[in-house]
Amino acid sequence: xxxxxxxxxxxxxxxxxxxxxxxxxxxxxxxxxxxxxxxxxxxxxxxxxxxxxxxxxxxxxxxxxxxxxxxxxxxxxxxxxxxxxxxxxxxxxxxxxxxxxxxxxxxxxxxxxxxxxxxxxxxxxxxxxxxxxxxxxxxxxxxxxxxxxxxxxxxxxxxxxxxxxxxxxxxxxxxxxxxxxxxxxxxxxxxxxxxxxxxxxxxxxxxxxxxxxxxxxxxxxxxxxxxxxxxxxxxxxxxxxxxxxxxxxxxxxxxxxxx
Numbered sequence: 001x002x003x004x005x006x007x008x009x010x011x012x013x014x015x016x017x018x019x020x021x022x023x024x025x026x027x028x029x030x031x032x033x034x035x036x037x038x039x040x041x042x043x044x045x046x047x048x049x050x051x052x053x054x055x056x057x058x059x060x061x062x063x064x065x066x067x068x069x070x071x072x073x074x075x076x077x078x079x080x081x082x083x084x085x086x087x088x089x090x091x092x093x094x095x096x097x098x099x100x101x102x103x104x105x106x107x108x109x110x111x112x113x114x115x116x117x118x119x120x121x122x123x124x125x126x127x128x129x130x131x132x133x134x135x136x137x138x139x140x141x142x143x144x145x146x147x148x149x150x151x152x153x154x155x156x157x158x159x160x161x162x163x164x165x166x167x168x169x170x171x172x173x174x175x176x177x178x179x180x181x182x183x184x185x186x187x188x189x190x191x192x193x194x195x196x197x198x199x200x201x202x203x204x205x206x207x208x209x210x211x212x213x214x215x216x217x218x219x220x221x222x223x224x225x226x227x228x229x230x231x232x233x234x235x236x237x238x239x240x241x242x243x244x245x246x247x248x249x250x251x252x253x254x255x256x257x258x259x
Contacts, residue, residue, distance in 0.1 A: 043111075043119075043196070045203045046079050046126035052119075052199035054192055059121040066099050066112070066122045073108040074128040082125065082204045083231040084141035085197055086132055089148040089185075089245045093157060095120055098145050107131065109143035111196060115163050117188035119196060125203070132239050136228030142200060146189055146246065150182050174237050174247035175220045184248055194258050197233055207232045208258055210251035217252045 041057050042049040060067035088109065090098035095112035099122060102108055108129040112120040123129065131143035148166070149157075158166055167184040185193075200206045209232040211222040218238065224230040225238040233251050236243040 043121050043199055043203075044124050046124065050199055050203045052195055054117075054119060054195035056116075056118045056192075057121070058118060060123060066096070066120050068099075068108050068122045069103065072103060072106050073123050073130060076126050076128055080126045080128070080139075082140055082142050082200075083206060084137065084225070084228075085200055085206050085233045086137065086141045086143045086236060086239070087193070087233070087246045087249060087251070088131065088143060088145045088236045089150060090145040091150050092147060093149050093154065095145070095147045098147060109145045111142070111144040113144060113146045113189050113192045113196075115147050115158065115161070115186065115189070117186070117192045119192050125200070132236070133242070134226065134228070134239050137225070137239055140228045142204075142206075144193070144196060146185055146193065146249075148183055148185060148189075152181060152183060155183065169248040172248040173219055174244045175241050179244065179247060182248075185246075190249075190254060194254060197255065198258050205231075208255045210234060210255060211238050212252065217250065219247070 041052050041054055042059070043052050043057065044050070044059050044061070058065040090112070092098040092101065095114035095118070098112055099120070108123055109131045110121060110123055110125050110129055112122060114120065125142055128138055129143045130138060132138050132141060152168060155165055158164065163186065166186060168181050169184040170181045172179050197206070197208060201208055211218040211225060211230065211232070211234060220237065221241055222230065222234070222238045225234050233255060235247070235249060235251065236245045237247060
């Protein structure tokens with residue numbers, strides 16, 4: 001029986017060695033496997049993931065995301081202080097069309113909001129975009145283009161693509177003039193914008209306020225915005241009289257609804 005006991009001990013030792021080897025290899029693989037964050041939705045600010053309460057966000061590091069080349073923006077040397085979110089409409093039929101134009105013209109914003117509410121982040125929030133036509137504002141702001149072709153003649157295209165008709169905004173004033181009726185934003189685009197503003201408020205303490213005077217929204221250039229000294233959410237028309245976007249997008253009401 002001695003020989004039997006010796007064989008059993010030998011086989012047990014082999015089993016222990018094999019088990020130990022497998023445990024070591026398992027642990028090695030575990031150590032090398034990145035842990036998937038519980039936060040599924042995020043934007044990128046200075047290389048860090050910042051949570052956003054929105055279901056469809058595609059950042060530039062996603063396989064199906066969009067990424068601007070470096071010749072379209074200025075890389076910040078240090079961590080940037082951003083105090084404004086600037087809203088634009090792209091006068092394009094889709095965010096991907098807008099992206100192509102930005103690349104061609106070597107311009108940039110940080111985010112695009114598409115017709116279906118998808119948020120595309122196409123550059124890091126820490127880098128400086130070329131979107132405001134004002135270097136002081138660019139240096140301290142984050143830009144977002146909300147997809148909207150603007151002119152009512154494009155309404156049928158939106159229907160044919162399955163998005164449904166856009167709201168038609170009428171009686172809208174900007175810079176002291178009333179605009180002809182034009183296409184507005186889909187409700188889900190506005191909801192995506194709210195989620196983005198809320199996320200940037202947490203990341204950069206961009207205040208959830210818009211330019212006001214005596215309790216009324218300012219619908220033309222605001223001096224503090226133009227000088228890059230405002231802290232809050234603005235439309236492009238708050239920066240220059242050359243722009244009318246996003247007239248009709250009542251930021252004071254939009255921001256009040258953010259919880």
